[in-house]
Amino acid sequence: MANARRLEVVFWLCTLLPFVLTPNYLSLASQIAITALFALSLDLILGYAGIVSLGHAAFFGVGAYVAGLIAKHYWTEPISGLLIAGVLTGLLGYALSHIVVRFRHLALIMLTMGFGLLIAEAANSAHDLTGGADGLQGFRVPGVLGFKFDMFGRTAYAYSLGLLFFCFLICRRIIRSPFGLALRGIRENATRMPAIGAPSLSHLRKAYTMAAVVAGLAGAALTQTTSTVSLETLSFGRSADVLVILILGGAGRLYGGLIGAIVYMVARDQFSGINPQYWYFWIGLLLVAVVMFLPNGILGGFSKFLKPKN
Amino acid sequence: MFSSAVGVLFDGFAYGMLLFLLSVGLSVTLGMMNFVNLAHCTFAAVGGYCTVTVVNRLGWPFLAALPIAFVAGALLSVVLERLLFRRLYRASDLDQCLVTIGIAFMSIATFAWFYTTEPQSARPPAYLLGSVELMGRSFGIYRLFLTAVGLAITALLVYSLEYTRFGARVRAAVDNQRMARGLGIDVDRAFLFTFALGGGLAGLGGALAIEVIGLESTLPLSVILVYVLIVVAVGGLGSIRGSLVAAIVLGITDTAGKYYFPWLGAFLIYLVMVALLMWRPLGLFGKR
Amino acid sequence: MRYALIGPNGAGKTTLINLITGMVAPDSGEILLGDENVTALQPYQRVKRGLVRTFQINTLFPHLSALESVTLAVLERDGHAHNWWRALSAFSAASDEAAAILTSLNLQRHLDKETRELAYGQQRLLEIALALATRPRVLLLDEPAAGVPKGESAELFAAVEGLSSELTVLFIEHDMEVVFRFATRILVMVGGRILVEGAPQEIARDERVREVYLGAGHAA
Numbered sequence: 001m002a003n004a005r006r007l008e009v010v011f012w013l014c015t016l017l018p019f020v021l022t023p024n025y026l027s028l029a030s031q032i033a034i035t036a037l038f039a040l041s042l043d044l045i046l047g048y049a050g051i052v053s054l055g056h057a058a059f060f061g062v063g064a065y066v067a068g069l070i071a072k073h074y075w076t077e078p079i080s081g082l083l084i085a086g087v088l089t090g091l092l093g094y095a096l097s098h099i100v101v102r103f104r105h106l107a108l109i110m111l112t113m114g115f116g117l118l119i120a121e122a123a124n125s126a127h128d129l130t131g132g133a134d135g136l137q138g139f140r141v142p143g144v145l146g147f148k149f150d151m152f153g154r155t156a157y158a159y160s161l162g163l164l165f166f167c168f169l170i171c172r173r174i175i176r177s178p179f180g181l182a183l184r185g186i187r188e189n190a191t192r193m194p195a196i197g198a199p200s201l202s203h204l205r206k207a208y209t210m211a212a213v214v215a216g217l218a219g220a221a222l223t224q225t226t227s228t229v230s231l232e233t234l235s236f237g238r239s240a241d242v243l244v245i246l247i248l249g250g251a252g253r254l255y256g257g258l259i260g261a262i263v264y265m266v267a268r269d270q271f272s273g274i275n276p277q278y279w280y281f282w283i284g285l286l287l288v289a290v291v292m293f294l295p296n297g298i299l300g301g302f303s304k305f306l307k308p309k310n
Numbered sequence: 311m312f313s314s315a316v317g318v319l320f321d322g323f324a325y326g327m328l329l330f331l332l333s334v335g336l337s338v339t340l341g342m343m344n345f346v347n348l349a350h351c352t353f354a355a356v357g358g359y360c361t362v363t364v365v366n367r368l369g370w371p372f373l374a375a376l377p378i379a380f381v382a383g384a385l386l387s388v389v390l391e392r393l394l395f396r397r398l399y400r401a402s403d404l405d406q407c408l409v410t411i412g413i414a415f416m417s418i419a420t421f422a423w424f425y426t427t428e429p430q431s432a433r434p435p436a437y438l439l440g441s442v443e444l445m446g447r448s449f450g451i452y453r454l455f456l457t458a459v460g461l462a463i464t465a466l467l468v469y470s471l472e473y474t475r476f477g478a479r480v481r482a483a484v485d486n487q488r489m490a491r492g493l494g495i496d497v498d499r500a501f502l503f504t505f506a507l508g509g510g511l512a513g514l515g516g517a518l519a520i521e522v523i524g525l526e527s528t529l530p531l532s533v534i535l536v537y538v539l540i541v542v543a544v545g546g547l548g549s550i551r552g553s554l555v556a557a558i559v560l561g562i563t564d565t566a567g568k569y570y571f572p573w574l575g576a577f578l579i580y581l582v583m584v585a586l587l588m589w590r591p592l593g594l595f596g597k598r
Numbered sequence: 599m600r601y602a603l604i605g606p607n608g609a610g611k612t613t614l615i616n617l618i619t620g621m622v623a624p625d626s627g628e629i630l631l632g633d634e635n636v637t638a639l640q641p642y643q644r645v646k647r648g649l650v651r652t653f654q655i656n657t658l659f660p661h662l663s664a665l666e667s668v669t670l671a672v673l674e675r676d677g678h679a680h681n682w683w684r685a686l687s688a689f690s691a692a693s694d695e696a697a698a699i700l701t702s703l704n705l706q707r708h709l710d711k712e713t714r715e716l717a718y719g720q721q722r723l724l725e726i727a728l729a730l731a732t733r734p735r736v737l738l739l740d741e742p743a744a745g746v747p748k749g750e751s752a753e754l755f756a757a758v759e760g761l762s763s764e765l766t767v768l769f770i771e772h773d774m775e776v777v778f779r780f781a782t783r784i785l786v787m788v789g790g791r792i793l794v795e796g797a798p799q800e801i802a803r804d805e806r807v808r809e810v811y812l813g814a815g816h817a818a
Binding site for chain 2: 287
């Protein structure tokens with residue numbers, strides 16, 4: 001236990017290294033932190049509660065658009081924008097949760113995908129509000145708490161990392177609370193839960209709402225650090241990407257999404273020279289390989305390696 | 311508005327036939343093995359690209375390319391089934407989704423590598439193009455052709471599934487796999503055949519679709535996959551009749567929506583899908 | 599009271615438990631718990647009112663430890679399972695109680711083992727432990743000793759016998775030796791209906807029951 005604690009401290013200290021070691025890559029680091037936060041959100045429902053979602057980008061994108069619209073039409077102070085984006089995506093998540101949690105298997109996959117597509121299509125159609133396919137532009141968030149968003153992305157990374165760390169602490173607490181145990185119970189055996197008096201659907205609704213809030217925060221942070229919102233934030237591609245990232249890192253482990261985001265984003269950056277079309281070949285191969293040979297992701301593989309069966 | 315209704319109905323029906331060809335294989339394999347295959351449209355894309363190659367590079371006639379597209383789709387599905395899918399029949403839906411999405415990703419990149427990301431086309435012969443006048447209205451010949459092919463294949467499918475020994479085996483395997491095994495039916499083989507047939511029909515559909523919806527490398531994960539999934543989910547797993555009705559309804563709704571409410575885009579279709587799923591999660595014709 | 603629910607295969611014993619606990623909705627009729635009509639209640643709401651079951655086929659949490667599983671049931675009972683802002687370690691009363699329940703079923707040496715690593719017989723006991731953690735008033739045990747070797751099933755039923763005397767237990771069991779040893783009342787179910795209900799001695803003498811179990815030929 002003490003060892004695990006030490007490892008966690010080392011991990012978070014390492015997240016500060018980009019400031020010193022790779023100051024030219026701070027924008028990338030910021031994107032990684034945001035993606036990690038998005039993956040963490042998916043982990044809450046998929047890794048812990050066992051709800052498969054192929055439309056999680058809906059919340060990410062809505063958060064991104066809300067933050068963008070606030071910055072464009074009202075004010076540019078980011079933290080309040082972040083909070084409003086979180087609350088609104090939470091409300092959306094809560095509304096959808098009443099439907100989503102009642103389904104399983106193909107219907108669940110289709111429904112989450114359907115809601116994702118529906119919201120993306122709505123954003124596309126509402127051209128006047130969202131800018132449609134051109135995306136939402138023409139605003140700039142100057143800074144946060146008196147620090148300017150500089151061109152090197154120093155403030156942006158600090159902001160994203162701070163948000164990630166804060167949300168991570170909360171998610172960690174959620175996972176290690178009685179509620180977190182109940183979620184694991186649902187994942188482990190949904191039939192047994194009602195027989196021990198557990199209101200599974202209400203638990204799932206709550207988890208889904210929480211995940212929506214976190215995803216909305218991630219989307220909002222992306223908007224504020226890049227000063228633009230594109231339809232891509234709502235796309236099926238983004239839903240699939242975050243799923244890949246989480247599975248790659250290891251679902252149902254707090255650090256799975258974080259490790260997955262680092263590996264995925266750094267690899268994509270390194271191979272950015274090749275056409276993104278080809279990049280997806282390797283992602284596809286990786287997906288097949290991870291499911292077939294490394295069922296618990298990178299972290300699962302590591303822990304197996306570190307703790308040989310006694 | 312009323313005069314256009316016949317045209318919309320006709321085009322929608324032809325489009326529905328196409329959707330039926332693309333999705334019926336997925337419906338049957340999903341119903342049989344409960345296997346969520348999100349790579350199903352890869353078979354269609356393979357059929358499409360085969361047609362493009364055969365027609366444009368080898369100069370073969372379009373109609374000769376259609377059987378080749380069928381065989382290509384069937385072959386690929388057999389290879390994938392033997393190599394990968396059969397190990398995943400007992401896996402979770404998530405694992406099935408992930409592996410098949412992975413395959414779709416890989417196929418998209420492969421198509422882009424060989425054929426670029428530009429849309430491809432393979433012109434059907436002149437006698438399939440243009441339109442004919444019937445009772446004062448004009449009908450696209452290619453769409454008539456699509457409808458004819460679709461109806462012929464439906465008839466063939468229904469006949470072979472309802473009136474042949476092979477069909478009886480497949481139906482038994484769909485209904486109750488364990489019981490079918492108990493009766494000595496080689497479920498694995500029945501399933502391989504079904505998979506090949508489904509992949510082949512998707513390949514054929516992909517070839518026929520070039521003229522209607524175009525062919526791009528992203529086809530395996532495009533909106534067509536969503537439409538295929540809608541047909542399967544709404545029609546009910548393993549139900550040919552359900553798939554047919556769902557495909558036709560979807561084809562007509564989509565065509566009508568694009569004609570009368572173009573500003574809604576695909577919104578209407580997604581809305582209908584979500585509503586139908588909530589109402590009947592097992593599909594309109596689903597069992598259990 | 600300890601009721602035994604017996605009857606030939608397909609008599610509808612498990613279906614009855616499914617109906618009582620709300621896992622299957624009845625076409626007609628009512629389920630009463632004491633004076634309360636619980637027919638419209640969700641399964642988890644019936645559990646909250648003290649109507650609890652176990653499963654014939656192990657229905658457990660494979661990757662949770664025995665202690666975690668039972669603690670979860672205790673937390674759900676006390677309404678703490680919705681709490682996401684306090685650490686699990688703050689609820690030591692719940693885990694202590696869970697440990698006590700497991701100890702009472704002789705599982706104290708396996709508290710931290712993952713459920714899937716427990717021996718089959720221990721998993722059967724964990725089935726009961728989970729039910730007990732909800733503090734039932736009526737406990738329905740669906741073949742608690744299913745698949746347990748004959749010698750060990752007596753041990754399992756001894757644990758059932760040791761439960762609080764205020765608790766009403768109904769168990770399904772095929773081993774008549776066990777039934778007559780542990781039941782205070784016996785219900786015989788045939789073809790979806792209760793054929794007879796009575797004390798063990800009455801049931802042992804009942805001609806109709808003999809007929810069901812031994813066939814018409816032996817009844818004469």
